[in-house]
Amino acid sequence: MSTHSPSLTERRKAATQLDIARAAAELFAERGPDGTTAEEIAHRAGVALRTFYRYFRNKQDAVAPLLAGGAARWRELLAAAEPGTTVPEALERSIAEALSGQGDDAAEGLRWTRGLLRAAAADPALRAVWYRVNQESEEQLLPVLAVLAGPSADPLELRLAAAAATDAIRVALEAWSETDAPVSGGPGAPAGLAVRCLRELMGGMRPLTGGAERPAG
Incomplete structure (x- = not known):
């Protein structure tokens, strides 16, 4: 099995993705997916919208x-x-x-x-x-x-x-x-x-x- 350890860049990327995911889940729980936009998810996660789309294709993703x-x-x-x-x-x-x-x-x-x-x-x-x-x-x-x-x-x-x-x-x-x-x-x-x-x-x-x-x- 691979023993690859993630680099600092990979860990930061994963942490950012998880922050965005939690923000999306919170907003989905509050408003439902239909009532949530990608812009709102990015704002809740504290990232730019372009950062959101760097990692995810859409709000559900x-x-x-x-x-x-x-x-x-x-x-x-x-x-x-x-x-x-x-x-x-x-x-x-x-x-x-x-x-x-x-x-x-x-x-x-x-x-x-x-x-x-x-x-x-x-x-x-x-x-x-x-x-x-x-x-x-x-x-x-x-x-x-x-x-x-x-x-x-x-x-x-x-x-x-x-x-x-x-x-x-x-x-x-x-x-x-x-x-x-x-x-x-x-x-x-x-x-x-x-x-x-x-x-x-x-x-x-x-x-x-x-x-x-x-x-x-």
């Missing part, structure tokens, strides 16, 4: 970093699974941990996601961003699964596992966002819903076994 943040954390947890762990087991553990809502950042991320998914119910452009984020997450998941499963894994089975895991999280978050269930620790919370979805979707698949040796160092 601006929330993508918020929607994608949890998936990035999940992939990090999955990549840290012990060698020899079956792929379904590694997926279940990492999903449960990633969606546990433990810690202020994780809980805040889930609350942002709930608000945005509720707003997306009446906004096709915002739904399109959500679907795109999930598609990108599925594509980024494949190389992580390939390392866990080892070189002998069937590529088709890896693709099915990536699709099942991504859809398990997507469906769980969508179902959770329609309720007032807690972020963590109670019936209907995201972690439990996602694990249930994963088991249903992967129930008929062979358990891919992680057999790859991790590189030293």
